[in-house]
Amino acid sequence: MTAFEDALRKAMTRREPPAGFTARVLAKTEDRGEKAKNWISRIFSWRLAPVLAVVLLLSAGITYQRHERQVRGERAKQELLVALRIAGSKLRDVRIHVQQVEQ
Amino acid sequence: MEMPTFAETLEAHKAMVFSIAWHVLRDRSAAEELAQDVFLQLHCSWRSMKSREHIVFWLRKVATHRALDQVRKRNNRPETSLEETGEPTVLERMQDSLLSSYLERMIASLPDRQRAAIVLRYQEDMAPDEIARVLDMNVSTVKTLITRGLDLLRSKTKYRLGVQSERGDRHDGV
Numbered sequence: 001m002t003a004f005e006d007a008l009r010k011a012m013t014r015r016e017p018p019a020g021f022t023a024r025v026l027a028k029t030e031d032r033g034e035k036a037k038n039w040i041s042r043i044f045s046w047r048l049a050p051v052l053a054v055v056l057l058l059s060a061g062i063t064y065q066r067h068e069r070q071v072r073g074e075r076a077k078q079e080l081l082v083a084l085r086i087a088g089s090k091l092r093d094v095r096i097h098v099q100q101v102e103q
Numbered sequence: 104m105e106m107p108t109f110a111e112t113l114e115a116h117k118a119m120v121f122s123i124a125w126h127v128l129r130d131r132s133a134a135e136e137l138a139q140d141v142f143l144q145l146h147c148s149w150r151s152m153k154s155r156e157h158i159v160f161w162l163r164k165v166a167t168h169r170a171l172d173q174v175r176k177r178n179n180r181p182e183t184s185l186e187e188t189g190e191p192t193v194l195e196r197m198q199d200s201l202l203s204s205y206l207e208r209m210i211a212s213l214p215d216r217q218r219a220a221i222v223l224r225y226q227e228d229m230a231p232d233e234i235a236r237v238l239d240m241n242v243s244t245v246k247t248l249i250t251r252g253l254d255l256l257r258s259k260t261k262y263r264l265g266v267q268s269e270r271g272d273r274h275d276g277v
Binding site for chain 1: 109110113114117118119121122125126131134135138139142143146202203204206207210221222225226228253256257260
């Protein structure tokens with residue numbers, strides 16, 4: 001190490017932060033912790049109850065609508081199957097009749 | 104080794120973090136604010152800390168990068184450039200404290216990255232490869248930054264403060 005580097009090292013010795021630094025940082029960390037806790041408790045506070053009720057009603061409504069659509073779809077499917085079955089039996093009757101006429 | 108508590112870490116490393124911020128920013132209140140922010144960030148990331156060494160590395164890295172960001176954001180190039188820095192009135196060998204204060208002013212006038220590299224090298228006594236990891240740079244880039252920084256500092260102090268110029272052996276410490 002050179003004398004110049006030695007002088008640099010001396011010039012750059014660590015300095016203590018201003019008095020009360022540790023206390024201020026610890027207070028801020030506690031403050032942040034409190035704020036986080038408050039935020040969570042605010043979420044569950046009664047003030048948010050109407051909002052939660054509306055959200056609950058909306059989601060229930062959406063679920064009911066989905067269920068209704070599904071039921072209607074099922075019914076339509078069943079009706080289509082019956083219609084196809086009837087059409088199939090009619091076609092079979094026609095084919096038998098045509099065969100009889102040809103003979 | 105057992106992990107320290109956050110309060111122990113704060114007590115043990117506050118001078119390191121504050122000094123990095125101070126030497127890069129040269130503003131006491133800004134350095135304190137930055138050091139506080141670094142420790143608050145550490146508090147948030149506390150669970151991800153793996154060891155004492157990891158904590159020190161993390162603190163050095165975050166403090167340096169934040170200080171550099173702040174300098175860039177404020178465009179806080181020092182008011183006095185290297186060329187503008189006045190010569191001390193007493194040209195003969197100065198007292199250590201005076202020399203230190205002069206050198207600090209000179210360091211503050213270095214370009215940002217050179218300053219950060221010099222701070223980590225001479226304040227924290229870190230090797231170039233460690234500095235490279237902290238600054239996310241190549242080792243060769245760090246060595247160049249330190250050498251150029253030293254050259255700039257030497258060019259200004261040479262003959263003026265009675266500090267012997269050691270151009271010949273300047274690579275010893277880098």
